[in-house]
Amino acid sequence: MLSQHLGAVCKPLVKKADTVQAGQKIGDRDAFVSAPVHSPISGKVKEIALRSHAVLGRSPAIVIEALPDNPTKRSGLDLGGDFDESRYSAEQICQAVREAGIVGMGGAGFPTRVKIEPDPQVPKETLIINGCECEPYITCDYRIMLEWTDQIVAGVKLAGKASGCSQVFIAIEDNKPKAIEAISAALSKSGNGDNIRVVPMKTKYPQGGERQLIRAILKRNVPTGGIPPMIGAVVLNVATVAAIAEAVVSGSPLTHRVVTVTGEAVARPGNYYVPIGTSVEDLIEFCGGVTELSAKIVLGGPMMGIAIADLGTPITKTTNAVTVLTKEQIGRAKFAGRQTACIRCGRCLQVCPENLIPTKIAHAVKHNLLDVAERNYINACIQCGCCSYVCPANIELTGYIKTGKLFLARQKKKMAESSV
Amino acid sequence: MKRICRSGIRTLRYHKMLKDIRVSCAPHISQPLSTRSVMIDVIIGLVPAMAAAGYYFRIHAAILIATCVITCVATEGLCNLIRKKPNSLDDFSAVVTGIVLALSLPPKLPVWTAVVGGVFSIAIGKMVFGGLGANIFNPAMIGRAFLTASFGVMMTSWTVPATMDPAMPAIAQENALNARTQATPLAWSKLAIKNKLGADIYSEQQFKAAVTGEVGGCLGETSVIAILIGGLYLLVRRTIDLHIPAAVLAAAFVFGGIAYLIDSYVYVQPFFHLSTGGLLLCAFFIATDPVTAPLTRRGMWLFGIGVGTVTMLIRIVGEYPEGVMYSVLLMNAVTPLIDRLFKRIPAGGKPSV
Numbered sequence: 090m091l092s093q094h095l096g097a098v099c100k101p102l103v104k105k106a107d108t109v110q111a112g113q114k115i116g117d118r119d120a121f122v123s124a125p126v127h128s129p130i131s132g133k134v135k136e137i138a139l140r141s142h143a144v145l146g147r148s149p150a151i152v153i154e155a156l157p158d159n160p161t162k163r164s165g166l167d168l169g170g171d172f173d174e175s176r177y178s179a180e181q182i183c184q185a186v187r188e189a190g191i192v193g194m195g196g197a198g199f200p201t202r203v204k205i206e207p208d209p210q211v212p213k214e215t216l217i218i219n220g221c222e223c224e225p226y227i228t229c230d231y232r233i234m235l236e237w238t239d240q241i242v243a244g245v246k247l248a249g250k251a252s253g254c255s256q257v258f259i260a261i262e263d264n265k266p267k268a269i270e271a272i273s274a275a276l277s278k279s280g281n282g283d284n285i286r287v288v289p290m291k292t293k294y295p296q297g298g299e300r301q302l303i304r305a306i307l308k309r310n311v312p313t314g315g316i317p318p319m320i321g322a323v324v325l326n327v328a329t330v331a332a333i334a335e336a337v338v339s340g341s342p343l344t345h346r347v348v349t350v351t352g353e354a355v356a357r358p359g360n361y362y363v364p365i366g367t368s369v370e371d372l373i374e375f376c377g378g379v380t381e382l383s384a385k386i387v388l389g390g391p392m393m394g395i396a397i398a399d400l401g402t403p404i405t406k407t408t409n410a411v412t413v414l415t416k417e418q419i420g421r422a423k424f425a426g427r428q429t430a431c432i433r434c435g436r437c438l439q440v441c442p443e444n445l446i447p448t449k450i451a452h453a454v455k456h457n458l459l460d461v462a463e464r465n466y467i468n469a470c471i472q473c474g475c476c477s478y479v480c481p482a483n484i485e486l487t488g489y490i491k492t493g494k495l496f497l498a499r500q501k502k503k504m505a506e507s508s509v
Numbered sequence: 510m511k512r513i514c515r516s517g518i519r520t521l522r523y524h525k526m527l528k529d530i531r532v533s534c535a536p537h538i539s540q541p542l543s544t545r546s547v548m549i550d551v552i553i554g555l556v557p558a559m560a561a562a563g564y565y566f567r568i569h570a571a572i573l574i575a576t577c578v579i580t581c582v583a584t585e586g587l588c589n590l591i592r593k594k595p596n597s598l599d600d601f602s603a604v605v606t607g608i609v610l611a612l613s614l615p616p617k618l619p620v621w622t623a624v625v626g627g628v629f630s631i632a633i634g635k636m637v638f639g640g641l642g643a644n645i646f647n648p649a650m651i652g653r654a655f656l657t658a659s660f661g662v663m664m665t666s667w668t669v670p671a672t673m674d675p676a677m678p679a680i681a682q683e684n685a686l687n688a689r690t691q692a693t694p695l696a697w698s699k700l701a702i703k704n705k706l707g708a709d710i711y712s713e714q715q716f717k718a719a720v721t722g723e724v725g726g727c728l729g730e731t732s733v734i735a736i737l738i739g740g741l742y743l744l745v746r747r748t749i750d751l752h753i754p755a756a757v758l759a760a761a762f763v764f765g766g767i768a769y770l771i772d773s774y775v776y777v778q779p780f781f782h783l784s785t786g787g788l789l790l791c792a793f794f795i796a797t798d799p800v801t802a803p804l805t806r807r808g809m810w811l812f813g814i815g816v817g818t819v820t821m822l823i824r825i826v827g828e829y830p831e832g833v834m835y836s837v838l839l840m841n842a843v844t845p846l847i848d849r850l851f852k853r854i855p856a857g858g859k860p861s862v
Contacts, residue, residue, distance in 0.1 A: 300856075300857065304856070310856050310857045310858065311857050312857050312858055312860075313855045313856075313857035313858055313859065313860040314857075314860040315857065383530070384530065384531060385530065385531050385532075385533075385537055386530060387535075387537055389535075391535075391536060391537045391538040392535060392536040392537075392538070393535050393536065394535055394537065395535065396531065396532045396533055396534075396535075396537060397532070398530065398532045412537075414537055414538070418538060419537055419538060419539075420538065420539050420541060423537075423538070423539045424531065426531075426533060429543075429544050429597075429600060429641075429642075430544075430640065430641050430642035430643065431642050432544055432547070432602075432641060432642050432799050432800050433642065433799045433800050433802070433804055434547065434799040435750070435799065435804045435805070435809075438804055438805060438853070442856070443855050443856045443857070444853050444854065444855055444856045445853060445855060446804060446805075446853055448804070449804075466855045466859075466860065468860065469855035469856075469857060469860065472535075474535050474536030477535075477536050477539065478536050478538065478539050478540055479539075479540050479542065480539070480542075481540075481542045481543050481544050481546065481547050482543075482544050482642075483539065483543065485533070485534055487534065487535060487536060488533070488534030488535075491534060492534075
């Protein structure tokens, strides 16, 4: 996949029939908001063609056929005794992060280098490390906090140094006391962790969204339509932080990630260390296959994940989970897609974390009244899915809003083009 | 756009094991909640009031409730047939309308009148607007308003509860219909206001009766205890929010209190106002109809205060002894305005662009 992040799509650096090594850069782009792509395996380039992509539908990809004797990549990073972040300069860290192709691994996939690089106009003050699981069902962040504790702490320090943040928070949900304990212990062991604080967070959904985290920790709101750096905050996922440590210390690019394979229809659910680019089919096969009950295959969690129709869809840098849901888990009415009329019960208003009126926006979109939707702040929606989750009439509020946002963006683009 | 939005979408035969894979937009799980379950909750909440009605008005209660429910359901089915719309009876909203309508009618109303009310409620109150969710006014209140306007005498003939001690002569009297009827507490209070009688004696005597429900009035509004039990159930089940009932009752109490403070000889105590007439039934079961109430919390408060205030204005200043029905309809009419008044600002503030 040449587009695994937000921003400009990469250009392939290899040709058909080229031989590539594991870790070799195979796609890159000069644009500032972009991240290179590396091959996780050694092999031969079979073709460069369009492939199913979870978010984009179809997208250019480099298909690599593995050589028979591919070494397995060891998970985690050996820091080799004491770790001292002062060995690396901020520029070095940023450069390493950029070269390793690290993007936000929580789901959005914003290039990390852009996030952590100091901006002379708005100095970054606060770094929040997101150890709150994005969604129910997913446990990959929890797992790596337990297993890669030292690596994460090292990554936190590196990210803090690169961004120049004076205070660092590690936010962990309070249903993971073991992770809180492990991270705290590692922090006190490594010393100089005075400005790094572990904050237990209330376990709820959506807590792992960056706007939600900033609101909960700093008691400040990110402006609507804005991004966290506008108020001097940077939010990084623990998986991203772990990747930063690996990139800076050992110089190895982001080619593997931990994926939670879950759902009642999976034979052996668990957290797997997966080469990026593995097809969902291979991964499910590796987990013992799925049962006949499976009704939906979702890349990501059940609240925001994307249901896929093609099992050849690859795991990308941002795929934190593969959830295979059964009919029972989905619910009969939801499975059938049966929607009834809105009874204006107001449940969607109460659950909306961004204080919107989902039903109003969704119905405006339904009737193609994009201006009404915009007046009701459609673009402030974070698409957490809570409104659809609670709706007794089973209306796909989030789906409508998502579509509306898409149409609105398209309309804006068209207008901008015509006015030029 | 519709193609994308509609879930249910494509099935795919890709893998031997995966015969029926669906694709739709997120989220992929949902709360086990449906419009039907919400309506069933409301019906359960109405059970105590129906039971009280059955206890005090015996067979009349059963006949009236059955008539209204059957008429409402049949009318909705018929409307769907005529409009060639899919069957909407399985959401049970017509049943709720039927029960609420029955509970707000005088116990001994002739069956045919109740049928007229039921038909009008559903056909004109709900289906002409496009069915559930699209109606502007509370259907049951529309039906009741129609009956009040058309059959005034029938709608104000109050039967004495069957359990009532016949030796309560002060308020019981024979009338032309040859049934034992009595003035409702509110009618009496109105009389007191108009003729400057002492209201205090009466109100003390009646307060206990109103709590148990052993008093004349509409079928389901007499028993305070039964309504409170049902309302509490809805609150606990979170089927309704506290905002509207609290606002209605608080506003009514405040206005009743003001009147009482001005002239305690003529005006009854504020608690008396809360416990009599349809105010409680309205606060918990009628004004809380989500379709015709505002969406936002602040809107709900304003709506509730409006209902309580208008009710008390009608009761104290107006010509009618009871004003719940008209106040609910009036506030229903301004609900879209209330919704427009209280915009929700996104958590991150208004976008700068």
